[in-house]
Structure formats: structure tokens, C-alpha cells
Amino acid sequence: MTAVQPKSAATQETFDSLSPATDEVVGTHPVHTAAEVEAAVARAREAAVWWESLGFGGRAQRLQQWKGVLTRRLKQLCQVVRDETGKPIADAQLESVLAIEHISWAAKNARKVLGRKRRSAGLLMSNQAATVEYLPLGVVGVIGPWNYPVFTPLGSIAYALAAGNAVVFKPSEFTPGVGKWLVDAFAEVVPEQPVLQLITGYGATGAALTRAGVDKIAFTGSTATGKKIMAACAETLTPVVIEAGGKDPVLVDADADLEAAADATVWGAFSNSGQTCIGVERVYVHERVHDEFVAKVVEKSQAVRAGSDQDAQYGPVTMPSQLKVIKHHITDALSRGGKALVGGAEAVGDRYAQPTVLVGVPEDAEAVREETFGPTVTIAKVASMDEAVEKANNTRYGLAATVFSKSRGMELARRLRTGMASINAPLSFAGIASLPFGGVGDSGFGRIHGPEGLREFARTKAIARQRFTAPIALTTFDRKEKTDALVAKLITVLHGKR
Structure with a gap:
């Protein structure tokens, strides 16, 4: 049995x-x-x-x-x-x-x-x-x-x-x-x-x-x-x-493939009704491409719909109590000056939450600080990728991140305080069986x-097996002073160079 x-x-x-x-x-x-x-x-x-x-x-x-x-x-x-x-x-x-x-x-x-x-x-x-x-x-x-x-x-x-x-x-x-x-x-x-x-x-x-x-x-x-x-x-x-x-970020550099970045953002934020620990919840976009990127995200988001029919892109929120959390994060963001370009508080129903795209949300808002675990995403404009890294790392979580950049992808990914990162593709590390999966900080530990x-x-089991008697016996009370002197000379030769 x-x-x-x-x-x-x-x-x-x-x-x-x-x-x-x-x-x-x-x-x-x-x-x-x-x-x-x-x-x-x-x-x-x-x-x-x-x-x-x-x-x-x-x-x-x-x-x-x-x-x-x-x-x-x-x-x-x-x-x-x-x-x-x-x-x-x-x-x-x-x-x-x-x-x-x-x-x-x-x-x-x-x-x-x-x-x-x-x-x-x-x-x-x-x-x-x-x-x-x-x-x-x-x-x-x-x-x-x-x-x-x-x-x-x-x-x-x-x-x-x-x-x-x-x-x-x-x-x-x-x-x-x-x-x-x-x-x-x-x-x-x-x-x-x-x-x-x-x-x-x-x-x-x-x-x-x-x-x-x-x-x-x-x-x-x-x-x-x-x-x-x-x-x-x-x-x-x-x-x-x-x-x-997790409160996982996406970084979009000025030289990024914006079409790919927008598509990854929408899928990472809304698939599985946003109920993904490694899903996209925050996006930091270089100011030079911010407006174009946002326009692409809005256009793609408007084509995504929650439902139980065959044409719906994702289903209901599985845990009913999470609907209150999602709605609260949206209303808190709006009350702090944020703007919903898609969705909003009214997008959260009694079973389904439709996509919500938020801009202009301050960094201390709950929609930025706390895990929403729903189909929402915040997008923020940054003056540089250094600012993007700083803001992305300013969290108690540290699970995963995604970077879109043609020239600095590896550099930026390594600077992010996360257990995992993907470059120019969404969440690809999860599908590679040879890569460890896990986070740091409040995202946990172990892999x-x-x-x-x-x-x-x-x-781990370590075993040492003696193959032959050592000419210099170190682990005995019968050890002689000349043995200690010899060991001191030997270790100096091996490790004492300046």
C-alpha cells in the first residue's frame, strides 16, 4: 500500500x-x-x-x-x-x-x-x-x-x-x-x-x-x-x-529585445494566474526604452484573459483567500499614486483575477515589497542599469530574476542577489535539470x-584508509622532537613563501 x-x-x-x-x-x-x-x-x-x-x-x-x-x-x-x-x-x-x-x-x-x-x-x-x-x-x-x-x-x-x-x-x-x-x-x-x-x-x-x-x-x-x-x-x-x-524582478536594458522582454513579462506575470514563486512581479526598465516597452506590455496584456473556457490563457485563483491579498496590493498601489494601465481593483473577482499592469508605484508600496502571488506586475523607469540592480536587490526575498540585455546580460545577472537568473528568456533555469533551484533571504535556502x-x-561520508606506515609518525605520544622540527621545516618549505 x-x-x-x-x-x-x-x-x-x-x-x-x-x-x-x-x-x-x-x-x-x-x-x-x-x-x-x-x-x-x-x-x-x-x-x-x-x-x-x-x-x-x-x-x-x-x-x-x-x-x-x-x-x-x-x-x-x-x-x-x-x-x-x-x-x-x-x-x-x-x-x-x-x-x-x-x-x-x-x-x-x-x-x-x-x-x-x-x-x-x-x-x-x-x-x-x-x-x-x-x-x-x-x-x-x-x-x-x-x-x-x-x-x-x-x-x-x-x-x-x-x-x-x-x-x-x-x-x-x-x-x-x-x-x-x-x-x-x-x-x-x-x-x-x-x-x-x-x-x-x-x-x-x-x-x-x-x-x-x-x-x-x-x-x-x-x-x-x-x-x-x-x-x-x-x-x-x-x-x-x-x-x-519571491518578489522576482525583470531588468530591461536600453539595448534589449523589447518584443521578447514584453512577451516574457506578460507570460511570467500572468501565467498560472500569477501563482508562481519565480514569476514576474516587478520590472525595471531603462528610461530610453521605457515608454516603448510599456506600450508593448499593455498591448499584449489586453489580449490575455482568465477563465475556465478553452480560449482562456489562465484559470482561477486556486486559493480563495489570495484574492483579498491581490486586490489589497492593487488598491494600495493606486492610493499611493500608482496608475493601472490594464486592469485595476475591479479586475479581481470572486474566482478570477484579470491582468493588471501598474506604473508609477512607489518602491515602498506593498505591490513592490510583498509577494502578491497574483496576475499583477509593476513597471518602473530607471536612469541606468545600476539603479535597476539596486532596486531589484532592495528586497528581503532573493529567489529568481530575468535580465534582457544584449551586451550586459551576464554582468547584470551575476549582480542580482538571487539564487537563479535567466538572460533574454523567461524562467529558463527551471527547465534545465542540471541547474540547482532555490533562493536566498526570505526565499529560503538549500537546493x-x-x-x-x-x-x-x-x-557526506569521508573515509581515510592507511595504505602504508608513514615514515614520519605524527599521531602518537612517541613522537620525537626531531619529528616536530622536521615537520616545521617541511611546512615552511611548502607554505612559507612570501
């Missing part, structure tokens, strides 16, 4: 998963208790021993089979995502395809990244053979988000599994059906042991997972919740990787994806 065994039907508390587009019940799931979560972790502990014993090759084979199941049933998976998030099928497919790529990369590269490697022992310890390897942690708890319920959690799950760990997965209460679909698909290719288990419920279930004795927690969600998880994990010194919010993502779910 892959899911936690529920109580009897008479005593098991349940909750409904609703379509944000219609409020239709699309699934009913158990609310797992702390005791049930602890039992799941105990089962995972045994499963982890078996899973590790398969070795890199055996695990890679199963992960590639899982990838095949997801690929062959892609249409079905996308429909489950649409049912629970309201996003268009095409957007559900995009995140699923990227997740499949990451499963494949993790499976193929785990041995190369985590396997035993030789290290130089140095001259003083030349009689030693030095090796380092990365061993599984054991059981990893993954707490996933609702905005990208396939791509984001699998960025932790796939890499944790490839590293040899068992996983207990708690999806968002808004997308439990997606989590169940993924776990059930894995159980088809790994039926022997509960290597990947599902637990469902509200925040209390996630909190129980942090105290259930796992060896690491991987969390994606708000900064505020991330801090609570860290506090809970601190009680048992359980390590965490936190992927939290998923790439070699760093594999090592995030492994423990």
Missing part, C-alpha cells in the same frame, strides 16, 4: 478537494492524524533499507519506469491537475513534462554525483587513501504546494528517491488528488515496499510530519509557514530545505534539482 492506512469509515475524518472554478467536489481524502503519520514514517524506515539495497542501478531502473508511466498517462495526469487547480490543460502539461525531465535526470546522474570518489590526501598524509561518498539520509518528508502540484514536489521527491531515500509526501490540501495520482503511479513500478507514501490533511498533518522522526524535511510554500516548519524541526535538529516566496539537489538528500 502506498497511502497511510485510514481508520474505520466511522471514525476517519475526511475533507473534500474542490475545483476552484466551480466549487465542485473532485475528491475526498482522509485527514491523517499524528499517530498515522508516525506509522507511515516507521514503515518508510523499513522500506528505505530495501530501497537503498537496490543500488544506483536498481533505483534508476524503477525511476525510469515511473517516468514512463507518467509519460504514457500524461493526459490523465493533466486532467487531475486541471480539476484541482483550474489551470489550462496546456499549463498542466508544461509542468508535468518538466517534472518528467527531472525524474529522468536524477535517475541517470545519481551514481555519478553521489558515488564514491577519490580525493587527494596531500603530502603530509600521502600514506593515506582518501575517498568521499554520499549516502542516503533514510526517510525524507516532502511538503508540497498547490500552485505547481507536479513539478515542484517532484523536484524534491525524485531527487530524494534517486539518492536512496524513502519519502513520505504531504501534498497541499488544495491538490491532494494530484499527490495521490503520483504516489499510486509509483506504487505500480515499486510494489514491494512503501518507498513513497502519501499522507493528506491540513496544516496539522504537515506539522506532524516535521515531528515524526524523518531525517529531512523538504518544504515549498510561504515564508511564514517555512519559519514555523524550521522552528518545529529545530526541536529535533531535523534539517530542512526551504523553497519559499533542489541538479547535482546540488541530489546531495541535498544525502549525507
Whole structure:
């Protein structure tokens, strides 16, 4: 079995998963208790021993089979995502395809990244053979988000599994059906042991997972919740990787391809109803091209519409409470002198938020300072790219950024205080499986994806093996004064040059 065994039907508390587009019940799931979560972790502990014993090759084979199941049933998976998030099928497919790529990369590269490697022992310890390897942690708890319920959690799950760990997965209460679909698909290719288990419920279930004795927690969600998880994990010194919010900027230089920059801004700001931690929320544009850029953004934004029909570019706001945040950020910006060139406060309805483009918003407004997580974007004029970098970095967040510049792209990207950046294309780092994903500051710490993502779910093991007895014995009480003198002369020759 892959899911936690529920109580009897008479005593098991349940909750409904609703379509944000219609409020239709699309699934009913158990609310797992702390005791049930602890039992799941105990089962995972045994499963982890078996899973590790398969070795890199055996695990890679199963992960590639899982990838095949997801690929062959892609249409079905996308429909489950649409049912629970309201996003268009095409957007559900995009995140699923990227997740499949990451499963494949993790499976193929785990041995190369985590396997035993030789290290130089140095001259003083030349009689030693030095090796380092990365061993599984054991059981990893993954707490996933609702905005990208396939791509984001699998960025932790796939890499944790490839590293040899068992996983207990708690999806968002808004997308439990997606989590169940993924776990059930894995159980088809790994039926022997509960290597990947599902637990469902509200925040209390996630909190129980942090105290259930796992060896690491991987969390994606708000900064505020991330801090609570860290506090809970601190009680048992359980390590965490936190992927939290962002207030991600776009920089547009005077020599930028304005058509491409405007298109990237509109897509990055409004796709998935703006519910993207690495999405575009702020734009800083060189004064020489500001007006032309804004005109292009306005024109493109006016062609974008939220809805549940086939022609809509994005769907509803998944979490109803977020609508109040989006509207408040817009009204606050307008009250401070900002102007809505597209949309405005009236663009926020009871399910959908239509695109809003704001200009003239002061830097201390909430629409600039706080994560909106909705289909809005602020555009500001700057006199230079130095000013753009300064304003872009003036935030407590530090997740991602995009730079459009023909001559200074790399320079500007490196100066931005973010964990990731893309140049002349939107969010491209997320689709490159070999690149690490994560932020700094209030955007969190630790990395998923790439070699760093594999090592995030492994423990480093260093081993020194004596090959022959050293002519100079240093680690003994029988060491002579002449030995110390010889060592002093040797170290001076090696490292004492001016």
C-alpha cells in the first residue's frame, strides 16, 4: 500500500478537494492524524533499507519506469491537475513534462554525483587513501504546494528517491488528488515496499510530519509557514530545505529585445494566474526604452484573459483567500499614486483575477515589497542599469530574476542577489535539470534539482584508509622532537613563501 492506512469509515475524518472554478467536489481524502503519520514514517524506515539495497542501478531502473508511466498517462495526469487547480490543460502539461525531465535526470546522474570518489590526501598524509561518498539520509518528508502540484514536489521527491531515500509526501490540501495520482503511479513500478507514501490533511498533518522522526524535511510554500516548519524541526535538529516566496524582478536594458522582454513579462506575470514563486512581479526598465516597452506590455496584456473556457490563457485563483491579498496590493498601489494601465481593483473577482499592469508605484508600496502571488506586475523607469540592480536587490526575498540585455546580460545577472537568473528568456533555469533551484533571504535556502539537489538528500561520508606506515609518525605520544622540527621545516618549505 502506498497511502497511510485510514481508520474505520466511522471514525476517519475526511475533507473534500474542490475545483476552484466551480466549487465542485473532485475528491475526498482522509485527514491523517499524528499517530498515522508516525506509522507511515516507521514503515518508510523499513522500506528505505530495501530501497537503498537496490543500488544506483536498481533505483534508476524503477525511476525510469515511473517516468514512463507518467509519460504514457500524461493526459490523465493533466486532467487531475486541471480539476484541482483550474489551470489550462496546456499549463498542466508544461509542468508535468518538466517534472518528467527531472525524474529522468536524477535517475541517470545519481551514481555519478553521489558515488564514491577519490580525493587527494596531500603530502603530509600521502600514506593515506582518501575517498568521499554520499549516502542516503533514510526517510525524507516532502511538503508540497498547490500552485505547481507536479513539478515542484517532484523536484524534491525524485531527487530524494534517486539518492536512496524513502519519502513520505504531504501534498497541499488544495491538490491532494494530484499527490495521490503520483504516489499510486509509483506504487505500480515499486510494489514491494512503501518507498513513497502519501499522507493528506491540513496544516496539522504537515506539522506532524516535521515531528515524526524523518531525517529531512523538504518544504515549498510561504515564508511564514517555512519559519514555523524550521522552528518545529529545530526541536529535533531535523534539517530542512526551504523553497519559499519571491518578489522576482525583470531588468530591461536600453539595448534589449523589447518584443521578447514584453512577451516574457506578460507570460511570467500572468501565467498560472500569477501563482508562481519565480514569476514576474516587478520590472525595471531603462528610461530610453521605457515608454516603448510599456506600450508593448499593455498591448499584449489586453489580449490575455482568465477563465475556465478553452480560449482562456489562465484559470482561477486556486486559493480563495489570495484574492483579498491581490486586490489589497492593487488598491494600495493606486492610493499611493500608482496608475493601472490594464486592469485595476475591479479586475479581481470572486474566482478570477484579470491582468493588471501598474506604473508609477512607489518602491515602498506593498505591490513592490510583498509577494502578491497574483496576475499583477509593476513597471518602473530607471536612469541606468545600476539603479535597476539596486532596486531589484532592495528586497528581503532573493529567489529568481530575468535580465534582457544584449551586451550586459551576464554582468547584470551575476549582480542580482538571487539564487537563479535567466538572460533574454523567461524562467529558463527551471527547465534545465542540471541547474540547482532555490533562493536566498526570505526565499529560503538549500537546493533542489541538479547535482546540488541530489546531495541535498544525502549525507557526506569521508573515509581515510592507511595504505602504508608513514615514515614520519605524527599521531602518537612517541613522537620525537626531531619529528616536530622536521615537520616545521617541511611546512615552511611548502607554505612559507612570501
